[in-house]
Amino acid sequence: MNESVRLLLVDDNEMNSLLTGFLFSKLGIPFDVANNKAQALDYINQNNYSLILLDIQMPNDDGYSVARAIRNINAKLPIIAFTTLPEDQVLPRAIDSGMNEYMLKPLAMQELRSMVERFKMSA
Numbered sequence: 001m002n003e004s005v006r007l008l009l010v011d012d013n014e015m016n017s018l019l020t021g022f023l024f025s026k027l028g029i030p031f032d033v034a035n036n037k038a039q040a041l042d043y044i045n046q047n048n049y050s051l052i053l054l055d056i057q058m059p060n061d062d063g064y065s066v067a068r069a070i071r072n073i074n075a076k077l078p079i080i081a082f083t084t085l086p087e088d089q090v091l092p093r094a095i096d097s098g099m100n101e102y103m104l105k106p107l108a109m110q111e112l113r114s115m116v117e118r119f120k121m122s123a
Contacts, residue, residue, distance in 0.1 A: 006029070006048065007024060008040065010040045010066060012036060019106060020053065027112065027113055029116065037058075037065065040066055041069055041073065044073055049077060050116070051116060052079045053082040053103065054079055054080065054099065056082070056083040056094070063097075064096075067097040078119045080100060082105060083103075
């Protein structure tokens with residue numbers, strides 16, 4: 001993967017973060033993990049990310065409110081809804097809150113690689 005790519009994973013579940021981080025590492029993609037909205041916004045203010053994978057179901061801040069807050073900082077940064085919920089339950093609200101797409105957990109390596117390549121090329 002291109003060294004200019006850097007991802008932010010926003011997920012409060014440590015096991016999900018470890019598994020997804022393992023995929024990022026296998027693909028050679030640098031990444032950070034934020035556990036909540038405040039931490040995510042701090043990371044975004046301090047770093048340049050190519051893509052954000054954002055968990056929809058976090059206990060204190062749902063992904064929709066986090067996406068809206070990210071849009072107040074950066075209107076163009078690609079945000080992907082990252083969830084176990086079916087697409088028809090998530091995608092319309094995700095798009096309304098400023099997210100670009102939807103990915104189902106758990107991720108497959110090829111799916112992640114394709115997503116990163118697609119957004120890297122559109123940047």
